[in-house]
Amino acid sequence: MIWLGFALIFWCAATLVNVRLAGSAYNDTRLVRIFVPLLFGATLLVLWEALVRHFDVSPVILPPPSLVARTFVSSTETLWIDFQQTVVKGALSGYVIGMVAAFLTAIAIDRSTFLTRGLLPIGNFVAALPIVGIAPILVSWFGFDWHSKAAVVVVMVFFPILVNCVQGLKEAEAMQRDLMRTYAASYLQTLFKLRLPAAMPFVFNGLKIATTLALIGAIVAEYFGSPTRGMGFRISTGVGSLSIDLVWAEIAVAALVGSAFYGAVSLMERSVTFWHPSQRGGRS
């Protein structure tokens, strides 16, 4: 009863604080913009902890966050090995290869209107498909180790990035192209001085979408066979062997990595496309 009461009081207090902050004159300051969501997240964790304790839920079903945190700390070694296998080898290498391939393809087909007009609808369609389903095929082609995971990631990130690059290269305004024409600028000069910079907001949009896809691809591919390490491997075996706290620890790692990856790309975006209205407008 103590736990439930505590949770309810905390919940009410936190909500009250957030409402007051959101209604205050400071509601657009950086501090408030960070503090309010943090408090909201903390509230969810407290509720989770309290409900699990109050109803005495077995940790085999749903461990409380405190237990997950303890497991996280005590099994950092396992988590680190899995992180390297899945994130560094599988997801990151696949992401980089897929990104470079998509970028080069976009520039290669850029000069042909026929190809761009043909590839754009197809790419858009393919980007919306459950490509992750090719994981078993690629695992059977490239073996159990990280190469097959990277291959899945390459295919998954390729199309969203390609579509955004092609779209972005079309972005430069007609007037600015005319300007380049009056300078008698060459194709490459127009590409490097005008169209590539103008395409960057789109390119980064694709890159951001691809961050999550990369992790999903790398993890799912492990469900179809992997060496005895990796986050996907640990999750699927953890569910079977009822070490649910370790599974949640892996999920926490996945969440942290996913957010950090996305955040890193967003930071890069901010420094490259600082000039774009969406980056300097404050509120969206």
Add this chain to the structure above:
Amino acid sequence: MLTTDEIDDVTERDPSPDVVIAADGLSLTFQTNDGEVHALKDVSLSIERGDFVSFIGPSGCGKTTFLRVLADLEKPTGGAITVNGVSPEEARKSRAYGYVFQAAGLYPWRTIAGNVRLPLEIMGYSKSEMAERVSKVMELVDLSGFEQKFPWQLSGGMQQRASIARALAFDADILLMDEPFGALDEIVRDHLNEQLLALWARTGKTIGFVTHSIPEAVYLSTKIVVMSPRPGRITDVIDSSLPKERPLGIRDTPEFLEIAHRVRDGLRAGHAYD
């Protein structure tokens, strides 16, 4: 409306060895879903070195199209046009044009100095010469001190001045301006007009200037080309008798008003056709 022959007469009566732009029977027809659109029909005109020529007329009269044909941004479907004795394409490739659009069109990812430097980079100037030219034209348009600002940090008038600096940076033979001050308010516009005249006096460039403001056209030009739409054609060419020195007050003189009156008549004559 003058017929083509009459305009030809004008050119023949006053044959100048220093003709920069010569258009003869120029036509441009667009194919659209609603049939053919005659953006330009049978346009003949000659412009001399150092002229300040304004093109005025209602929208759709082909004044912008004429400028674009001149700069080889549009290909004519009939007639002939030469710039410095060669085709517009050759003139463009020899970098004869400085073009200023209605919107400043500065690259937001470049600083003001970076934007002014853009044509110089493309044309392969040396580093030291780039720096020298940038600082020179920045001073010319009165933007010294704003080199490291980004375009969005400047007012509309300042942005447009930067885009003029960009067009001046590489010593283009001909300055083409397509309603460069159309989006600005009247006070800023007056100021920029004054500055533009000073600039023209200092550089002696040939300027083609599209506008739909009668006072602006009369105030700036040595030659006013009045155009009318459907099909786009020239209805009158007025040589201004105003002196080269033009303070803003000149706009209240009877001479000024007389020319303005003639322009208005020309515009009205064009409208009688619809």
Add this chain to the structure above:
Amino acid sequence: MKLSFFPVLGVLGAIVVLWYLAVAPMNIRVALDVAERAGAEVVPKGSVVRRDVSVWRLMAQNSGHVAQGYALDRPRLPTPQQVGQELWKTTGKMVQRGRTWSKRSLIYHGWITLQSTFWGFLLGTSVGILGAVLITHLRVMELSLMPWAIISQTIPIVALAPMIIVLSSQVGIEERGVPKAIISAYLCYFPVLVGMVKGLRSPAPAQLDLLKTYNASQFQVFRLLRLPASVPYLFTTLKVGVAAALVGTIVGELPTGAISGLGARILIGDQFGTPLAIWSALFAAAILAGALVTLLDVAQRLVQRRMGGRT
């Protein structure tokens, strides 16, 4: 939108040609193994020895067996024709024989997937739209929800999928579709939320000010201005949302030991080593996605025509 019919056809044609060309090198090893087992002469002998020889040499030395790569039962890469035949065998032919709902029929599996997708889509769009309404009207919601909505999408949902299944079975939900629908909704709600926030915020300040001069209530502003203004955004986001919901359902079927659904067909195809089953399930999923998006596209045109917009 301008229709790029011929370019699309051209690119598709090129893809099919490349695919056919790729089949030969992809399948030559399997083809040679099969041929050798059937007693044919193969250079060099023994599949282990061949592993060290490049596929191009194998093709050159055994040119007579290359064609067999196009007709294998268990190819590494099936031909488009084989995939088409397999699709037909598991759909149209099943219908003809009156076994539409057989466990081997893709129509049956597609239907299972479609159901989960539908519930996930419904749940996801409801959450998304509700969230968008809250976010546009309550500053505290915007501050606390928006960052977490973004973070929720950076978490690879597949990591959560097995837990969602464990949890829902523990809570006593026997229906296998529920966890799938939840995963599907998880992927679906975000694009809808973002798109609708954009849509509900799309009225110009002048339009909002006009209603303010009429002293309109918040609800009236919502009903008369924000909601109609968001319709074009709504359909665009719904199209993205339904595709995401389908991806979610199939992701939900993959790691969870499901026995029915297109994702399960992929899983089973993998376990039994029948690549054709995987490929046909993949294509069935693509067709399903195309059909769902097209359906919403048609609905969009109808609604926008009724609202007087140009399509």
